[in-house]
Amino acid sequence: MEVGGQSPRSRQQAQALLSGALSTAVKNKLILSNPAKEVSKITLNKKTITPLTGDEVKTLLHNSMGTFMCARLHIALLLGLRQGEALGLSIDDIDFESSTLSVYKQVEKINGAVVHRPLKTSTSMRSLVIPARSLDVLRDHLKIIENMKNTAGVAWKENGLFFPNGHGEPLNSKVDYNRWLKALKKAGIKRRSLHNARHTAGTLLYNSNIGIETIRRILGHSSVLMTSNTYVHNSEKPLRAAAREIDTFLDDADGVEE
Secondary structure (H helix, E strand, O other), X not given: OOXXXXXXXXXXXXXXXXXXXXXXXXXXXXXXXXXXXXXXOOOOOOOOOOOOOHHHHHHHHHHOOOOHHHHHHHHHHOOOOOHHXXXXXXXXXXXXXXXXXXXXXXXXXXXXEEEEEEXXXXXXXXXEEOOHHHHHHHHHHHHHHHHHHHHHHHHOOOOOEOOEOOOOOEOOHHHHHHHXXXXXXXXXXXXXXXXXXXXXXXXXXXXXXXXXXXXXHHHOOOOHHHHHHHOHHHOOHHHHHHHHHHHHHHHHHHOOOO
Protein backbone atom coordinates (compact mmCIF):
# COMPACT_ATOMS: atom_id res chain seq x y z
CA MET A 1 0.00 0.00 0.00
CA GLU A 2 2.87 2.37 0.76
CA VAL A 3 4.53 1.68 -2.59
CA GLY A 4 1.18 2.22 -4.28
CA GLY A 5 0.90 5.70 -2.77
CA GLN A 6 -1.71 4.98 -0.11
CA SER A 7 -1.79 7.44 2.79
CA PRO A 8 -0.51 6.48 6.27
CA ARG A 9 -4.09 6.74 7.53
CA SER A 10 -5.35 4.23 4.95
CA ARG A 11 -2.51 1.86 5.76
CA GLN A 12 -3.21 2.23 9.48
CA GLN A 13 -6.88 1.35 8.95
CA ALA A 14 -5.96 -1.68 6.84
CA GLN A 15 -3.55 -2.87 9.53
CA ALA A 16 -6.22 -2.54 12.20
CA LEU A 17 -8.72 -4.44 10.05
CA LEU A 18 -6.27 -7.29 9.43
CA SER A 19 -5.31 -7.47 13.09
CA GLY A 20 -8.96 -7.62 14.15
CA ALA A 21 -9.76 -10.35 11.63
CA LEU A 22 -6.77 -12.43 12.65
CA SER A 23 -7.60 -12.01 16.34
CA THR A 24 -11.03 -13.47 15.59
CA ALA A 25 -9.33 -16.35 13.77
CA VAL A 26 -7.21 -17.04 16.88
CA LYS A 27 -10.32 -16.91 19.07
CA ASN A 28 -12.04 -19.42 16.81
CA LYS A 29 -8.92 -21.63 16.90
CA LEU A 30 -8.34 -21.34 13.16
CA ILE A 31 -4.75 -20.15 13.70
CA LEU A 32 -2.42 -20.30 16.69
CA SER A 33 -1.35 -16.64 16.85
CA ASN A 34 -1.99 -13.26 15.29
CA PRO A 35 0.96 -12.37 13.02
CA ALA A 36 -0.29 -8.78 12.65
CA LYS A 37 0.66 -8.13 16.26
CA GLU A 38 4.31 -8.75 15.39
CA VAL A 39 4.32 -5.91 12.86
CA SER A 40 5.22 -2.40 13.97
CA LYS A 41 2.19 -0.17 14.21
CA ILE A 42 1.84 2.62 11.70
CA THR A 43 1.91 5.99 13.41
CA LEU A 44 0.53 9.23 12.07
CA ASN A 45 2.32 12.53 12.36
CA LYS A 46 -0.40 14.82 13.60
CA LYS A 47 -0.11 18.30 12.16
CA THR A 48 -1.29 21.45 13.88
CA ILE A 49 -4.70 22.46 12.60
CA THR A 50 -5.28 26.18 12.12
CA PRO A 51 -8.63 26.91 10.45
CA LEU A 52 -8.99 30.13 8.51
CA THR A 53 -10.89 32.99 10.10
CA GLY A 54 -14.15 34.22 8.66
CA ASP A 55 -12.43 37.32 7.26
CA GLU A 56 -9.74 35.18 5.61
CA VAL A 57 -12.41 33.03 3.96
CA LYS A 58 -14.19 36.11 2.62
CA THR A 59 -10.91 37.49 1.27
CA LEU A 60 -10.08 34.23 -0.50
CA LEU A 61 -13.52 33.97 -2.08
CA HIS A 62 -13.46 37.64 -3.15
CA ASN A 63 -10.00 37.36 -4.74
CA SER A 64 -10.99 34.26 -6.72
CA MET A 65 -14.24 35.59 -8.19
CA GLY A 66 -14.62 34.72 -11.88
CA THR A 67 -11.83 32.12 -11.84
CA PHE A 68 -11.70 28.33 -11.86
CA MET A 69 -10.53 28.46 -8.24
CA CYS A 70 -13.64 30.23 -6.98
CA ALA A 71 -15.91 27.17 -7.14
CA ARG A 72 -13.10 25.02 -5.79
CA LEU A 73 -12.78 27.26 -2.72
CA HIS A 74 -16.55 27.28 -2.13
CA ILE A 75 -16.58 23.48 -2.22
CA ALA A 76 -13.64 23.21 0.19
CA LEU A 77 -14.17 26.09 2.62
CA LEU A 78 -17.97 26.11 2.89
CA LEU A 79 -19.05 22.54 2.14
CA GLY A 80 -15.97 20.80 3.53
CA LEU A 81 -15.33 18.23 0.80
CA ARG A 82 -12.04 16.34 1.01
CA GLN A 83 -9.65 16.87 -1.89
CA GLY A 84 -10.35 13.44 -3.38
CA GLU A 85 -14.10 14.02 -3.11
CA ALA A 86 -13.86 17.41 -4.80
CA LEU A 87 -11.63 16.24 -7.65
CA GLY A 88 -13.93 13.25 -8.20
CA LEU A 89 -17.03 15.42 -8.35
CA SER A 90 -19.07 15.14 -11.56
CA ILE A 91 -21.30 17.78 -13.06
CA ASP A 92 -24.19 15.32 -12.74
CA ASP A 93 -23.58 15.12 -8.98
CA ILE A 94 -24.95 18.65 -8.66
CA ASP A 95 -28.71 19.20 -8.91
CA PHE A 96 -29.09 22.89 -9.63
CA GLU A 97 -32.88 22.69 -9.37
CA SER A 98 -32.94 21.32 -5.83
CA SER A 99 -29.66 23.04 -4.78
CA THR A 100 -28.15 19.72 -3.68
CA LEU A 101 -24.80 18.02 -4.15
CA SER A 102 -24.24 14.26 -3.88
CA VAL A 103 -20.92 13.06 -2.48
CA TYR A 104 -20.34 9.34 -2.99
CA LYS A 105 -17.03 8.88 -4.81
CA GLN A 106 -13.46 10.13 -4.90
CA VAL A 107 -10.36 10.00 -7.05
CA GLU A 108 -7.22 8.27 -5.77
CA LYS A 109 -3.80 7.63 -7.20
CA ILE A 110 -3.06 3.90 -7.04
CA ASN A 111 0.10 2.41 -8.54
CA GLY A 112 0.64 5.67 -10.40
CA ALA A 113 -2.83 5.68 -12.00
CA VAL A 114 -5.72 7.98 -11.10
CA VAL A 115 -8.90 5.99 -10.49
CA HIS A 116 -12.43 6.71 -9.29
CA ARG A 117 -13.44 4.81 -6.18
CA PRO A 118 -16.55 4.81 -3.99
CA LEU A 119 -16.17 6.38 -0.57
CA LYS A 120 -15.05 3.97 2.14
CA THR A 121 -18.06 4.20 4.46
CA SER A 122 -21.78 4.79 4.17
CA THR A 123 -21.54 7.81 6.48
CA SER A 124 -19.03 9.42 4.08
CA MET A 125 -21.65 9.21 1.33
CA ARG A 126 -23.91 12.19 1.76
CA SER A 127 -26.19 14.73 0.11
CA LEU A 128 -25.54 18.40 0.85
CA VAL A 129 -27.70 21.47 0.42
CA ILE A 130 -25.76 24.19 -1.39
CA PRO A 131 -25.96 27.79 -0.09
CA ALA A 132 -27.57 30.17 -2.61
CA ARG A 133 -24.41 32.19 -3.24
CA SER A 134 -22.32 29.07 -3.69
CA LEU A 135 -24.90 27.73 -6.14
CA ASP A 136 -24.46 30.87 -8.26
CA VAL A 137 -20.70 30.32 -8.25
CA LEU A 138 -21.12 26.68 -9.29
CA ARG A 139 -23.39 27.75 -12.16
CA ASP A 140 -20.76 30.23 -13.35
CA HIS A 141 -18.18 27.45 -13.14
CA LEU A 142 -20.06 25.54 -15.84
CA LYS A 143 -19.27 28.42 -18.21
CA ILE A 144 -15.59 28.17 -17.27
CA ILE A 145 -15.64 24.45 -18.13
CA GLU A 146 -17.22 25.24 -21.51
CA ASN A 147 -14.44 27.74 -22.24
CA MET A 148 -11.89 25.08 -21.30
CA LYS A 149 -13.52 22.66 -23.75
CA ASN A 150 -13.41 25.23 -26.56
CA THR A 151 -9.76 25.97 -25.86
CA ALA A 152 -8.77 22.29 -25.80
CA GLY A 153 -10.74 21.45 -28.94
CA VAL A 154 -10.22 17.88 -30.17
CA ALA A 155 -7.79 17.24 -27.30
CA TRP A 156 -10.65 17.41 -24.81
CA LYS A 157 -11.65 14.09 -23.22
CA GLU A 158 -15.15 14.29 -21.83
CA ASN A 159 -15.39 12.74 -18.38
CA GLY A 160 -18.12 14.97 -16.98
CA LEU A 161 -15.84 16.22 -14.21
CA PHE A 162 -16.59 19.43 -12.36
CA PHE A 163 -12.93 20.17 -11.70
CA PRO A 164 -11.10 18.79 -14.76
CA ASN A 165 -7.65 19.65 -16.03
CA GLY A 166 -7.16 21.42 -19.34
CA HIS A 167 -8.00 18.27 -21.29
CA GLY A 168 -11.05 17.10 -19.35
CA GLU A 169 -9.23 14.51 -17.25
CA PRO A 170 -8.98 14.41 -13.43
CA LEU A 171 -7.03 17.36 -12.08
CA ASN A 172 -3.69 16.39 -10.56
CA SER A 173 -3.83 16.65 -6.77
CA LYS A 174 -0.47 18.43 -6.64
CA VAL A 175 -1.65 21.03 -9.14
CA ASP A 176 -4.79 21.49 -7.06
CA TYR A 177 -2.72 21.89 -3.89
CA ASN A 178 -0.34 24.41 -5.51
CA ARG A 179 -3.30 26.49 -6.64
CA TRP A 180 -4.53 26.51 -3.04
CA LEU A 181 -1.14 27.74 -1.82
CA LYS A 182 -1.08 30.39 -4.54
CA ALA A 183 -4.54 31.63 -3.49
CA LEU A 184 -3.40 31.87 0.14
CA LYS A 185 -0.27 33.80 -0.84
CA LYS A 186 -2.22 36.22 -3.01
CA ALA A 187 -4.57 36.93 -0.11
CA GLY A 188 -1.68 37.44 2.32
CA ILE A 189 -2.75 34.42 4.39
CA LYS A 190 -0.28 32.18 6.17
CA ARG A 191 0.52 28.91 4.36
CA ARG A 192 -1.65 25.98 5.43
CA SER A 193 -2.36 22.47 4.22
CA LEU A 194 -5.39 22.05 1.99
CA HIS A 195 -7.03 19.86 4.64
CA ASN A 196 -7.28 22.98 6.78
CA ALA A 197 -10.03 24.10 4.40
CA ARG A 198 -12.17 21.19 5.61
CA HIS A 199 -11.45 22.13 9.22
CA THR A 200 -12.40 25.69 8.35
CA ALA A 201 -15.79 24.53 7.06
CA GLY A 202 -16.46 22.64 10.29
CA THR A 203 -15.40 25.56 12.44
CA LEU A 204 -17.46 28.09 10.47
CA LEU A 205 -20.53 25.88 10.85
CA TYR A 206 -19.97 25.53 14.59
CA ASN A 207 -19.43 29.27 15.00
CA SER A 208 -22.76 29.79 13.19
CA ASN A 209 -24.51 27.77 15.93
CA ILE A 210 -25.08 24.75 13.69
CA GLY A 211 -25.61 21.59 15.77
CA ILE A 212 -22.87 18.96 16.01
CA GLU A 213 -25.06 16.26 14.44
CA THR A 214 -25.74 18.45 11.40
CA ILE A 215 -22.04 19.26 11.07
CA ARG A 216 -21.29 15.53 11.28
CA ARG A 217 -23.68 14.84 8.42
CA ILE A 218 -22.25 17.64 6.28
CA LEU A 219 -18.67 16.49 6.77
CA GLY A 220 -19.50 12.79 6.51
CA HIS A 221 -18.12 11.68 9.86
CA SER A 222 -18.95 8.36 11.45
CA SER A 223 -19.73 9.88 14.87
CA VAL A 224 -20.36 13.22 16.55
CA LEU A 225 -17.42 12.45 18.85
CA MET A 226 -15.07 12.57 15.88
CA THR A 227 -16.66 15.84 14.73
CA SER A 228 -16.30 17.36 18.17
CA ASN A 229 -12.75 16.18 18.84
CA THR A 230 -11.45 17.04 15.39
CA TYR A 231 -13.10 20.31 14.49
CA VAL A 232 -14.85 22.28 17.17
CA HIS A 233 -11.93 22.40 19.61
CA ASN A 234 -10.50 25.26 17.53
CA SER A 235 -13.63 27.37 17.81
CA GLU A 236 -13.16 30.39 20.05
CA LYS A 237 -16.60 31.94 19.55
CA PRO A 238 -18.55 29.69 21.99
CA LEU A 239 -15.80 30.14 24.58
CA ARG A 240 -16.15 33.91 24.38
CA ALA A 241 -19.93 33.54 24.61
CA ALA A 242 -19.48 31.46 27.76
CA ALA A 243 -17.19 34.13 29.23
CA ARG A 244 -19.81 36.79 28.53
CA GLU A 245 -22.44 34.72 30.31
CA ILE A 246 -20.18 34.46 33.36
CA ASP A 247 -19.62 38.24 33.26
CA THR A 248 -23.40 38.71 33.18
CA PHE A 249 -23.73 36.45 36.20
CA LEU A 250 -21.07 38.37 38.08
CA ASP A 251 -22.66 41.72 37.17
CA ASP A 252 -25.97 40.47 38.55
CA ALA A 253 -24.22 39.23 41.68
CA ASP A 254 -22.80 42.74 42.31
CA GLY A 255 -26.34 43.99 42.71
CA VAL A 256 -27.28 41.47 45.38
CA GLU A 257 -27.56 43.03 48.86
CA GLU A 258 -25.56 41.42 51.62
